[in-house]
Amino acid sequence: MSDLDNPGPSPEALATPAAEASPAAPAAPVAPATEAPHPRPRARRVLRVTAAVAAAVLLGAGIGVAVIKAGYGDAPAPVAASAPSGRPAAPAPSASPNSYGAWSNGAHFGSLRDLLLPLPAGYQLGPDEGDYGNDTDLTPDQLNSYLDERVKDLPKDKRDQVKAALRAEGRKGAGVRSYRAADGKTVATLWLDQFNQHSVEAESAVIGALSDSGLFRQGPAVPGYPDAHCFLPPLDPGAPLDELDCTAGVGDLLVSMHVEGVAPLPKSEAVSIFRQQLERLAIPGASA
Template identity: 55%
Template sequence: MSDSTVTGATAPEQVHEAAPAPAGQPAPAGQPATTGRRLLRATGATVAAALVGVVIGIGVIETRYDDPAPVIAAAPTAVAPAPSATPTPFGAKSNGNHFGSLRDLLLPVPAGYALGPDEGGYGNDAELSADQLSAELDDDLQQIPKEKREKLRQYWEGLHVKATGVRTYKERGNSLVIGLKLRQFNQQEVQKLNEYTAVFTGDTGLFRIGPEVPGHPEAHCYLMPAPPSAPIDYLECSAAEGDLLVIMSAEGVAPLPKDKIVTLFTQQLDRLASPGASV
């Protein structure tokens, strides 16, 4: 994809997010130095997305999925609202493609957490529509050199992007903020991007190796470069689950509670298990 790489292009998450606070600058006691605009920053998985310019995380186009009949997911339990006897109209089909609202597929707010800060202009609990993001894609492509725009548009259309869901979470003690994104597009491209991200973040030496995610070998976590004395730390996890690229960003007071973060990421991936969604 080297001929479609855009030199100097802004990575997808960076299009809408402010730069992080300078390293080493202290945050208010007990609170991460974060804003909604940089919660889901251009790191890890989004570095890989930069290979295709801005398109992977910006727009949504409608696509047709010719799949077998869906398997209806069981009503959520545990961290979800009280169970219902009526099956929940979301889950995974037998071929791994997901159906239903991405807001339903996103992990419900667990005990001890509340909805977090806004993620850019998307709010803190949203599914991004085709109309909204297609218009945004058109705007952002104007930042790309003219001779590259058509290649990026063609690549975007080949991804068969369907939707993007966003939810943020804030620990009630205000020491940890987590963002989750579900990006729904062609399964093969989801897998390729996730594999590339694993190689990029593991082999370049730019990132610190993060914790493993038990039961999910396709998932990988990595920490951002930071001096040992930095008061705030950042961790990102990525995984491919069928037609969903799952990205979790965590920002909080150092040292991060990695076990707690991995537990939430595991719960999100288990919720997307195929066939059917579960908590």
């Protein structure tokens, strides 16, 4: 992502008349170790399928970890998870003077771009997240495309069923923002998905069960948020890049963070970003 200057001519070349000088072979560009990483299709595919499998488990659609392990070719036994039981309706929201935030019943209001964490010190906007840009509150058409992407790696006979169920969860919207560290070594991408908060809680719990299944490497804890889950995909020995994913449910928002960068990742810094995002979404009167 950064260009290297071609080396200048040697002193001998400077002393040779231009007409007699031999053309120098162009230097091959070398990618520096500090350049920002490119998304790795296999890892992104597996992480996307993990979220879809979580929704499918809640449906009883007969989809399990076997779909995820197709991305690796090797994985442990499937994990079972049950759907949540019915709950009483949430109380009416209390008033709030802000243009964005959360009601006391767990519902968030305002633009998802406002709810997303602003750029922390030392970060700038990162690369685009596919066709959705790097700082976006998805339009209805983009949201439909986003749901298509979530199910496209599932078995064909399950896609329509899972997508319909995702819509039945009361999908209100989704927002994304990417963050590139000043040194260019790390990119973090935060997603907010807004839908029925009981489904958010259940889907987050299933993702947590999948992350603890042994399919992934154990990730760091998020201080103050015991229900948040961080995990890392399998890593080939000597791989130059690593990844970290964190998820948590906050009321009617499912919060997801994908971090990719030069190994070893600054995990504590990444977790700090995720924790700050969760704090921004805090529900009045609720404890973490």
